[in-house]
Amino acid sequence: MIIEDGKEFCFYCEEIKKADEVLGKEAKSAHRLMTLNRMFNNDSLINERLKNCNFGNYEHVSEELAKAKAICQRYAEHFTKSNPVNLMMIGNYGTGKSHLAVSILKRVIERGLEQKNPWTGVFISTPKLMTKLKATYHKKSKHSEDELLEQLGSVDLLILDDVGTDYKKKQSEAEEEEANQWATLKLFEVIDSRIGKHTVYTTNFNHVQLMDMYGEQKFSRMVEGAHSIKMNGENYRLRAFK
Numbered sequence: 001m002i003i004e005d006g007k008e009f010c011f012y013c014e015e016i017k018k019a020d021e022v023l024g025k026e027a028k029s030a031h032r033l034m035t036l037n038r039m040f041n042n043d044s045l046i047n048e049r050l051k052n053c054n055f056g057n058y059e060h061v062s063e064e065l066a067k068a069k070a071i072c073q074r075y076a077e078h079f080t081k082s083n084p085v086n087l088m089m090i091g092n093y094g095t096g097k098s099h100l101a102v103s104i105l106k107r108v109i110e111r112g113l114e115q116k117n118p119w120t121g122v123f124i125s126t127p128k129l130m131t132k133l134k135a136t137y138h139k140k141s142k143h144s145e146d147e148l149l150e151q152l153g154s155v156d157l158l159i160l161d162d163v164g165t166d167y168k169k170k171q172s173e174a175e176e177e178e179a180n181q182w183a184t185l186k187l188f189e190v191i192d193s194r195i196g197k198h199t200v201y202t203t204n205f206n207h208v209q210l211m212d213m214y215g216e217q218k219f220s221r222m223v224e225g226a227h228s229i230k231m232n233g234e235n236y237r238l239r240a241f242k
Ligand SMILES: Nc1ncnc2c1ncn2[C@@H]1O[C@H](COP(=O)(O)OP(=O)(O)O)[C@@H](O)[C@H]1O
Pocket: 049, 050, 053, 057, 058, 059, 060, 061, 065, 092, 093, 094, 095, 096, 097, 098, 099, 100, 202, 236, 237
């Protein structure tokens, strides 16, 4: 024991306190991960077709798509919490937007494991997100809507796949109009909660169509500061039929 400025200073006590702090932080981080996994388990959210996707098995099919892959790869390799960047992958069906989005998630999670507090990431399609949020309104739901929204707002990387597909076209029917309003409200609650964090969007709709769905003001909030990646080309799923 050392007496410093009249106060007792126990070296071992300080060491124990520090160790406790580290353990406390680790426990908190583990708990955060467990809660996140319980609510949003990527294994169950990423469909079977996309489970094995990575940058390595994304084939070169065109210059435009190779460029898209290079941007996504650079994004994943440069991902840091302190420099949030949003991506918006826009293009027709079957060009590998979800493939590259899953690849980003996997690489970021892998790199995040080297961090003191592993990075967290969720991949979810917007229709699935809406289903999950709706399910919380059920009496027997294990989680509240607020808990889900809080998790979505706090993950280090959120991938919102297929933005716009939750939006129903037939707006003449009052019921669908209401459903659209609700879905838009929820989507933007999530988007707004992610200011200062990384969000990656994929969509089959172009800017004009998205603006039409969500309105100019909301749409501009979604794309503000986002790096847009064009991914047009042949539908990869149909290549065997050519
Ligand atoms: N360039 C590519 N190389 C390898 N597989 C691809 C490529 N592009 C698409 N795919 C595969 O084709 C299927 C459709 O791609 P997907 O990412 O779902 O397209 P999108 O999200 O653009 O509609 C997936 O199984 C994906 O792995």
